[in-house]
Amino acid sequence: MELQGLSTDQAPPLSVPIRFFITAPLFGILAGFLIFFSDTATLMNRYSTESIVITHILTIGFLGFIMLGSLTQMLPVLASAKIPKPQTTSMTSYLLLVTGSIFMFLGLLQHSSIFTTLAFLGLGSGFILILISIAMGIKTVKHFNSTVKGMAISVAFALSIVFMGLYLLYGYITHDITASHLLIANIHSVWAIFGFAGILIISVSFQVLPMFYVAPKFKQFCKNRVVYIISTGLGLWLFLNLFFENYAFIGKIWLALFFLAFATTVWIKFNKRRRPISDVTVWYWRSASIFLMLGVFLWITDEYFKHEYIVMVAILIGGGFILSIMIGMLYKIVPFLVWFHLNAMGYMSIPTMVEMIDKKLSKIQFLLFLASLIGFIFSFYYSDFLKPSALFFIISMIILEYNITQPIRLYIKTKKTKPDFDMSMFK
């Protein structure tokens, strides 16, 4: 039996997850500017270069970074997973991913094979390095619970979407966009949304909702089966798409039912939560649940509109559901990590985690973010809405960056002072 499972070095250094967290809103700002300088006709086509670039700034730069940062933090703490050389892995993959992403955006926008080749190398090695390290960490886990199992499955989906993504990027390097390119692009996006992000969010919510909000625990059926059922649904959807395309809607309905059930469950659990406090993170979870319901519903009915609304589905699910939950999580996890690390170093007279972020500013940030999403949706009908919505989005991302760096600034400032207690005996 592992006796060293609980040790002081269990939590990785603060910089391991934080570098990913504080970079995410910067990519958000960049995406906002690209939307501002684009137009609705271009953005309504999911395969336009601008749409692909903006989507990936947000999915890799924002969502991917937060999810990878969270995995490197949560697995060692919640499951005693030992990610090999966390500091070096995190730093190296971070640099590769940042440069790879920037080369990808430049390469696609400027049709440059050199940049897309560099992007292929940077993103490929960056993603594979961090995902394989996380997978190796998961392999060391002794006591699997439903959250860790879900994380493991979502990492497997992440690896498969990375390989699909690399194949797609290769098409841009060789300027060879075949019919299979669009099919793989579709599988890549559905597996990314429901396989990687969806499964990760669902399995993390098994722990987070009862832990942060004292909401009722999920039923054993949910914890033990839902992730497998969704994975099977994604496999079925893939099989039907490849061989019986006319019946692919069956796979869609399968997935939609479980995600609708999840959205409803989140809403009900928040109604039944025992914590009386309502902060901006509760607003984010609640709005995420509504956006997920609307998004999934539109995703099914979109079949009848010949995919006319698929970009709106992406806004509702990608922005309204996934992005919302990621931002909500940042507001909880960043101040807690700062408090936890400072306290462990012997600094006792520090602000509480609630005091570390300006409540009013976080509410303004939420409202601007919400307004931008609603504005983006209505831009389909009134193109004049696009620019003000993009501005709202940019401002909300700037405020988000300011808000989550507030605790980090406190951390840096406090570390320069002498701790209240000498904690070296615990090292």
Added chain:
Amino acid sequence: MNSIKEYLTTDHRKCDELFAAMEHKASESLSDAKEMVQEFVNETERHFQLEERVMFEEFEQKTGMTQGPTQMMRHEHSQIRGLMKDLLDAIDENNNDKFFGTSETLMILMQQHNMKEEQMLYPMAQQHLSANSDRIVEMMDSLVVE
């Protein structure tokens, strides 16, 4: 008789219940919540002593590990004790922001701590101390809090 793991896990749930009840009361009126906060603090302190004075001692004696997981748990207990003191201070100062700021930090820390114990330490303890499980549970059950 319960196993060590079951006994201490049930005790965690009891503390969770008291925490939720105390926070609920405090959201209605901070000054009226003092009694419930004190009850939560007492119960949590009792739980810590069950571990520190009985279970951890037995575990350390049996495995010879005094610098391992139990030391880490003792350290987290001291962090939680600090926050519980802040909670009581917040009530005395009638400071709403301080109270809920502290309770938020306390809750996450406590849940994370409980998870480590329930998923790692208790199963380890149960395995190493199974022969004396009944005796240890009995000792914990009759412990007088210092």
